Amino acid sequence: MSDIIDKGYAERVPTDDEPQTDGQRWYIPHHGVYHPKKPGKIRVVFDRSAEYHRETLNSHLLQGPDLTNELIGVLCHFRQEPIAFTCDIEAMFHQVGVDVKHRDYLRFLWYENGNLDNEPTEYRLFGATSSPGCVNFALKTTADLYEKDYGKDAADFVRRDFYVYEGLKSVREPSEAINLIESSRQLCQRGGLNCTSTYRTTRKSSIVFLQHNELRTYKPSTFVARTYQSSACWVCNGVESDTFQFRVQLKDKPLTRRGILSTVSSVYDPLGLVSPLLLGGRHILQELCKDGADWDDPIPENTMIKWEKWRRDILLLSSLKIPRCYKPNNFGKLKKAELHHFSDASHYGYGQCSYLRLIDDEDRVSSSLVMGKSRVVPTRPMTLPRLELTAAVISARVGAFLRDNLQYEDVSHTYYTDSNAVLGYINNEAKHFHIFVANQWTSGDTSIPRQIQQTWLREV
Known part of the structure; x- marks a missing residue:
């Protein structure tokens, strides 16, 4: 609390101060x-949803627009180049001030200098439901205002590669990383935002490390003594090996539908890199729903056997290592980039996966899994051609998303399916679609049918 007050994130209310809000005040527990x-570090949490006479502070505030970048897009940028770094905005939600006439709604009580023998003192601070919208708007506005002073690369990094308060970026050369870190840090400072704690290792060549406004480059020999793991947006990333890893720590949950849902949901995989494995857990959960099991009913014995096997398999994820960068070691200058999207379906589930195929100037080829999606089939009966079509639509939407987020020039997209019915729908330009097919075409992005017809591989 002293840190919050000393850094100016909260102010003491003057004793002669009159409320600016027509005599109204709100005290936040x-x-x-x-x-x-x-261990040893405590964080202060202000409960702005606390009720008083059936009223809460957050219920009277507009949340504001969702200006947060998509996590999947940020992670795709993070994997493109060999040299990577991360950074964060210090105390981001405290960086945007509140109008003086509204500060009395943000009062709280605290003992001055931590002395519990004295009467509590009144303070005022910033922070509520509108904070994410305000700070993201401030961050992007800062990039727009000072783009001419610090360059388009720094402004684009601040605009596109921050997820909430954490920024992730990959570049081709260490010198490029150092220049980008310094220019983006100065850009953020112009907007009153402190960009700090920037570090990364790639290919055991060097580490860019920024802390307490000091920029350093560590050599591999120095890094051996500084081995640690970084958590980048909830995906555990082995810094030294430069790989994505999964830290699986399953808690003992009751063998009920509620416990199974909690365990399946605890494995967070935003890119869908282990979608086939997670599909098994979701299928078990769907079976319980079909059987009408209540949330806290014991699960049947045959389901328990399947669940215990899946639970043992999920623990093996701890040994899985996925290279962070799409490009392998000693990969040359990029000559061509291709995206290949595969979709398929069965009565067990349906889904898609997208691979990035890179070719360098020496015609060496690298192939990497970019992302995948898997779904259990709906509980209502569906024919296999309809499931195949649904998987194809998901594949097209993923392709459209990657087209906007992967920063490669002239990327070609190729779509694959083994369903003649889907290929017939794609090539149909004369007849009217059935209701189900028409709904697939028109739900969401109306340009998807044309994208599929123009880009899908028809010679499958």
């Missing part, structure tokens, strides 16, 4: 929270 992986 607060408590401390310890992080299990950061």
